[in-house]
Amino acid sequence: MSTPATSFTDHYNFAYLDEQTKRMIRRAILKGIAIPGYQVPFAAREMPMPYGWGTGGVQVTAAVIGHSDTLKMIDQGSDDTTNAVALRNFFVQTTGVNTTTHTKGASLIQTRHRIPEEPLSEDQVLVYQVPIPEPLRFLEPRETETRKMHALEEYGLMHVKLYEDIARFGHIATTYAYPVLVNERYVMDPSPIPKFDNPKMHRMEALQLFGAGREKRIYAIPPHTDVVSLDFEDHPFTPQEFDQPCAICGAEHVYLDEVILDDQGSRMFVCSDSDYCEERRTEGHTGHLGTNPLDAPSNGTAKDNASSKEACK
Amino acid sequence: MYVAVKGGEKAIRNAHTLLARDRRGDTSLPALTLAQMTQQLYLSISRVMAEGSLYDADLAALAIKQARGDLIEAIFLLRAYRTTLPRFGYSQPIDTATMLIRRRISATYKDLPGGQLLGPTFDYTQRLLDFTLAANGEEAPATPQTQAFEAQERVPRVTELLDDEGLMEPDAELPEDHEVGDLTREPLEFPAGRDLRLQNLARGDEGFLLALGYSTQRGYGRTHPFAGEIRLGEVEVSLFVEELGFDVPLGEMTVTECQMINQFAGSAKAPPQFTRGYGLVPGQGERKVMAMSLVDRSLRWQELGEEATSPAQDEEFVMSHSDNVQGTGFVEHLKLPHYVDFQAELDLIRRLRAEWFEKNQKTTGETADLEAAQ
Numbered sequence: 001m002s003t004p005a006t007s008f009t010d011h012y013n014f015a016y017l018d019e020q021t022k023r024m025i026r027r028a029i030l031k032g033i034a035i036p037g038y039q040v041p042f043a044a045r046e047m048p049m050p051y052g053w054g055t056g057g058v059q060v061t062a063a064v065i066g067h068s069d070t071l072k073m074i075d076q077g078s079d080d081t082t083n084a085v086a087l088r089n090f091f092v093q094t095t096g097v098n099t100t101t102h103t104k105g106a107s108l109i110q111t112r113h114r115i116p117e118e119p120l121s122e123d124q125v126l127v128y129q130v131p132i133p134e135p136l137r138f139l140e141p142r143e144t145e146t147r148k149m150h151a152l153e154e155y156g157l158m159h160v161k162l163y164e165d166i167a168r169f170g171h172i173a174t175t176y177a178y179p180v181l182v183n184e185r186y187v188m189d190p191s192p193i194p195k196f197d198n199p200k201m202h203r204m205e206a207l208q209l210f211g212a213g214r215e216k217r218i219y220a221i222p223p224h225t226d227v228v229s230l231d232f233e234d235h236p237f238t239p240q241e242f243d244q245p246c247a248i249c250g251a252e253h254v255y256l257d258e259v260i261l262d263d264q265g266s267r268m269f270v271c272s273d274s275d276y277c278e279e280r281r282t283e284g285h286t287g288h289l290g291t292n293p294l295d296a297p298s299n300g301t302a303k304d305n306a307s308s309k310e311a312c313k
Numbered sequence: 314m315y316v317a318v319k320g321g322e323k324a325i326r327n328a329h330t331l332l333a334r335d336r337r338g339d340t341s342l343p344a345l346t347l348a349q350m351t352q353q354l355y356l357s358i359s360r361v362m363a364e365g366s367l368y369d370a371d372l373a374a375l376a377i378k379q380a381r382g383d384l385i386e387a388i389f390l391l392r393a394y395r396t397t398l399p400r401f402g403y404s405q406p407i408d409t410a411t412m413l414i415r416r417r418i419s420a421t422y423k424d425l426p427g428g429q430l431l432g433p434t435f436d437y438t439q440r441l442l443d444f445t446l447a448a449n450g451e452e453a454p455a456t457p458q459t460q461a462f463e464a465q466e467r468v469p470r471v472t473e474l475l476d477d478e479g480l481m482e483p484d485a486e487l488p489e490d491h492e493v494g495d496l497t498r499e500p501l502e503f504p505a506g507r508d509l510r511l512q513n514l515a516r517g518d519e520g521f522l523l524a525l526g527y528s529t530q531r532g533y534g535r536t537h538p539f540a541g542e543i544r545l546g547e548v549e550v551s552l553f554v555e556e557l558g559f560d561v562p563l564g565e566m567t568v569t570e571c572q573m574i575n576q577f578a579g580s581a582k583a584p585p586q587f588t589r590g591y592g593l594v595p596g597q598g599e600r601k602v603m604a605m606s607l608v609d610r611s612l613r614w615q616e617l618g619e620e621a622t623s624p625a626q627d628e629e630f631v632m633s634h635s636d637n638v639q640g641t642g643f644v645e646h647l648k649l650p651h652y653v654d655f656q657a658e659l660d661l662i663r664r665l666r667a668e669w670f671e672k673n674q675k676t677t678g679e680t681a682d683l684e685a686a687q
Contacts, residue, residue, distance in 0.1 A: 041500035046392040051642030076653045082321040083649050113653045142629055144503045175657035194657040214639050216500040257652050
């Protein structure tokens with residue numbers, strides 16, 4: 001038995017995984033890039049964080065990260081969510097690379113459930129954590145069947161599902177993990193990002209990589225690839241709209257989180273992308289709440305804040 | 314986002330400090346030593362080694378201690394460590410017929426070559442709490458009486474005995490060029506061969522296999538099983554070294570093996586005969602090998618030309634859900650924030666509700682009008 005580890009680097013390879021494993025993952029990534037939207041099986045390793053907590057994204061990041069990279073790690077759009085903090089620390093420990101919260105300053109961004117509001121550029125890579133890579137899984141639970149359906153481009157089942165939504169509700173009742181067609185060939189699960197983010201994938205300048213550790217699949221969208229959300233001519237895809245701007249930075253056309261302020265039903269809507277929100281406030285933008293009511297040092301209950309009630313009408 | 318997680322870093326640090334404190338418990342009591350655990354909690358160690366896929370009792374003990382006795386967490390710790398170890402090669406297949414046997418029973422023969430050996434077992438104990446164990450200063454257990462036991466070079470497996478008559482399905486043969494699969498190195502694809510199925514089951518969760526095996530006994534894919542033989546003991550592990558040209562023994566390991574014998578009335582594909590299910594785990598894990606062999610046999614329906622009607626026969630279902638490290642991770646990931654998706658769903662539900670009430674209002678309005686007209 002070895003002595004207790006004092007630092008990761010004494011006992012583990014750069015970015016945790018051994019070089020052979022990284023090479024295997026890179027091969028899968030290259031194959032994924034060559035066949036946009038196709039799910040490449042790969043021999044996912046057991047990682048020191050639980051399955052379902054980002055092991056796929058972490059393995060992809062570990063396979064592509066280098067000493068010169070600057071890493072941004074987000075979850076729910078924010079750099080400060082607990083799991084983002086834990087995963088960022090993991091890479092700081094195992095690679096020692098620089099990290100940032102600024103979208104523009106990052107060369108590598110690993111995300112869960114969001115795409116940053118700031119458009120990404122061609123020298124950036126966006127890595128998604130994927131829980132269930134198979135868009136057809138909830139229509140057909142068997143892998144043997146779904147692989148056949150992809151091979152034959154047999155996506156009727158998906159269209160029927162969307163049609164049934166329309167027949168029943170008058171519109172498509174899928175709000176996140178909304179299926180897309182990649183490069184006019186493969187139907188792909190964009191990971192559980194809100195459908196609000198789907199249009200950002202279309203012809204994105206950055207390389208998009210998707211890792212599903214538990215399900216052992218990697219897929220990719222090369223830069224400038226067509227990514228079209230599935231819809232019908234008479235029922236075109238519509239991204240979610242918010243009828244008010246961010247309460248503290250005033251941003252419009254961004255994805256907002258609803259924050260409950262008290263037990264009286266007061267709430268405010270603020271940017272889900274915390275870096276974007278901060279940048280705007282640094283630039284001098286303010287929303288109708290002015291400052292964040294929850295930032296106040298004596299913030300016992302936000303109820304005392306007279307303006308917060310108005311926030312949520 | 315602004316509420317809960319600013320300062321997430323500090324919260325995580327504090328939570329881990331709390332965990333460390335709770336793990337240690339009352340410091341006026343001596344800390345558990347790994348040796349105590351490997352000696353006195355060997356069955357926990359066995360399970361963690363088996364499902365953690367790493368045969369190292371000391372590391373398993375460390376994992377259990379670190380996991381505060383949570384075996385699935387300990388299995389996870391061991392797996393995450395195992396994955397970083399370099400792979401030197403694959404050992405030669407072990408030969409359980411040459412096992413140094415500590416326990417061997419057969420439920421199908423009263424006596425058989427090699428004999429029945431009850432060994433260390435809970436079987437036939439009365440499950441009464443033994444309060445003398447609760448009192449400190451427990452006495453050293455008595456030395457068991459042993460008959461002069463003739464150590465035998467080779468104790469044939471029960472399945473070899475019936476084989477001479479052709480009643481027993483022979484050991485499965487793999488084609489010469491077949492490389493035994495390894496699902497820790499290659500992604501699993503369906504349909505999987507029996508080698509991969511057995512590897513998956515050997516790593517699989519004991520509770521899950523127990524429930525599946527049990528379900529076959531209650532009629533969900535009945536397999537008419539008999540415990541042909543269960544044996545426990547030590548076998549030698551050796552590695553063929555290319556440069557030397559011969560097998561080099563690496564040491565010995567404890568394994569538990571089960572050969573389940575299943576009555577089979579024949580099908581278009583196979584004659585009437587006794588068929589077999591197989592279970593093997595490192596360490597001592599009798600419940601696990603028995604359940605494993607029941608499930609292994611159930612999964613062979615296709616090869617034997619049977620009909621598949623139940624969960625235990627469904628390869629994709631069984632193999633995709635047997636791993637407790639995967640299962641626990643994905644179930645528990647629901648603890649992670651899902652604000653963004655929940656927000657999207659909030660929006661949808663608000664909209665659906667608005668539409669529902671609007672529609673219902675209209676129809677109740679219409680009925681009211683109708684009633685008024687009547």
